[in-house]
Amino acid sequence: MGTHDKPLAKEDYAEPVCLLCDPPYGREKEVKPVPQMRIIRKMDEYMSRRDYAGAERHLLYWLEEARLGNDERGMLLVCNELVGHYRKTGSRESAFKYASMARELLEKMDFDGTISSGTTYVNIGTAYNAFGENEEAEKMFEKAESIYSACKNVRPDLLGGLYNNMALVNVSLKRYEKACTLYEKALQTMKQVKGGELEQAITYLNMANAVEAEKGLDAGESVIFDYVDRAYDLLKNTSAPRDGYYAFVCEKCAPSFGYYGYFAAAEELAETAREIYERA
16 A cells, blocks of 8 residues: 555445435335433423423424434334323324324334334323213223233233223213223222322322212212322322422322312412422
């Protein structure tokens, strides 16, 4: 090699790659995974501050990054987060848009039958239920139940969430006996989860609402108040950390306590949530 000779660098012989173009025939696109855990942690930070606009920007940015990086798993994760985000913020059209995208990704990736697909169906079903599409919600929950039943080692918190959401749909459809059975299954399942008292408290408040829907406030008074008392005890004595999620649950539950006349408890929970959000 002469004194003026240099080894060839890759850029000397390789054609520039366009990130937006398809690869040559016969060669698969390179996958550049997005940092899933970092996305979730940052999302938790936004929600601990109730920064919904920031959370939306964060998720849409990473959805585009996942798309450009050909990371379909990353896209599925972010679509699921977007469905939940728009459900919480009351944006029906956007929630359904990303629910549809998530289902398309499951089909494209041949993920149907996996625990991830079950979790996605629960998430989509919860959005349908939140916007009054109870028959569609029930279909999604039935898909998830079938998948979870066929899978080994499904986490108890996933099963508990499924049973609770299935019960909500059955209350909406006035199937109160079936809803009660599902709520009991949710309670028993969440007892296996560390910090599961928060979800149990939500379930007890849902059970109180179901009794009122079926029997009326006066006829169901004693049972309703028993459920509300149990919910309050669980929220106060939980082993769950006093973090952003605890604040979210307190804030979510406070109006129910106020509705049933537990005004001091409602104010206490709302104040607890405010204090946690202010520290975030």
